Amino acid sequence: MIARIHRGKGERYDDYEVEITSSITVLDLLFLIQENIDQSLAFRYSCRGAICGSCAVLANGKPVLACKTPVARITEQKNSDQVSLDTKTGQPEGGILLEPIPKLPVIRDLIVDYDPFFEEYRKLEPVLNVENVHPEKEYLVGKDESMEMEKYTNCILCALCWSACPVISEVDGYPGPAALAKLFRFYLDPREPGGIKRLYLADHETGWWACDFYTNCKMVCPRGVPPNVAIGRARKLLKDEEDEG
Numbered sequence: 001m002i003a004r005i006h007r008g009k010g011e012r013y014d015d016y017e018v019e020i021t022s023s024i025t026v027l028d029l030l031f032l033i034q035e036n037i038d039q040s041l042a043f044r045y046s047c048r049g050a051i052c053g054s055c056a057v058l059a060n061g062k063p064v065l066a067c068k069t070p071v072a073r074i075t076e077q078k079n080s081d082q083v084s085l086d087t088k089t090g091q092p093e094g095g096i097l098l099e100p101i102p103k104l105p106v107i108r109d110l111i112v113d114y115d116p117f118f119e120e121y122r123k124l125e126p127v128l129n130v131e132n133v134h135p136e137k138e139y140l141v142g143k144d145e146s147m148e149m150e151k152y153t154n155c156i157l158c159a160l161c162w163s164a165c166p167v168i169s170e171v172d173g174y175p176g177p178a179a180l181a182k183l184f185r186f187y188l189d190p191r192e193p194g195g196i197k198r199l200y201l202a203d204h205e206t207g208w209w210a211c212d213f214y215t216n217c218k219m220v221c222p223r224g225v226p227p228n229v230a231i232g233r234a235r236k237l238l239k240d241e242e243d244e245g
């Protein structure tokens with residue numbers, strides 16, 4: 001099988017001829033090449049268990065976590081229902097094309113600079129704000145509330161949704177699906193006293209209101225997070241408040 005991999009910062013791609021077993025993941029494939037063929041190949045990973053979010057790549061145009069995705073799932077097109085993004089070169093016949101995820105600057109090979117993603121994320125203050133709340137004992141969160149929050153807490157900040165969201169390229173300053181989902185998670189948190197005021201942080205035309213509901217975010221998310229649902233709910237809450245006010 002041929003693995004065609006983006007190299008450097010520009011338009012270069014290298015082809016590697018590899019023998020693989022059926023169970024191998026995309027990350028295993030990258031290690032196989034790095035350890036046996038080309039030690040200079042650069043890619044990012046940490047946990048190898050779909051937890052740290054650092055191994056996001058574009059495989060035959062599909063935004064995926066390298067450590068979670070079997071090569072066969074890509075080459076046999078078993079995920080043809082998944083979101084497919086434009087690639088910068090053709091994929092090898094029956095093989096795999098690996099590229100850095102789009103909409104973030106490329107540092108080298110498959111490694112991108114996550115700064116733009118995290119800059120937008122930080123602007124929405126993704127931390128629990130309980131400054132003026134002083135409970136006598138521990139904070140208690142009910143099971144239902146906890147489960148509702150968990151849908152959004154599950155995000156591992158891999159930026160796959162960012163790379164698959166057309167609005168990121170269309171609207172300057174759009175926080176992106178993950179940041180908006182996290183903001184909604186803190187609105188849901190019963191320990192926060194601010195209520196709907198939390199949602200005001202993105203209540204502008206480049207925030208909640210910029211989403212066009214492509215729903216790519218939910219489709220590519222490896223953790224089942226539904227940012228589109230959070231955005232829809234936030235918009236309804238803000239609209240209802242405006243109508244009442």
Ligand code: SF4
Pocket residue numbers: 053154155156157158159160161162177178181217220221222223224225227
């Ligand atoms: S919402 Fe999903 S796709 Fe987006 S950063 Fe979080 S885990 Fe990744």
Ligand code: FES
Pocket residue numbers: 044045046047048049050051052053054055056065066067068
């Ligand atoms: S290596 Fe951590 S998510 Fe893939």
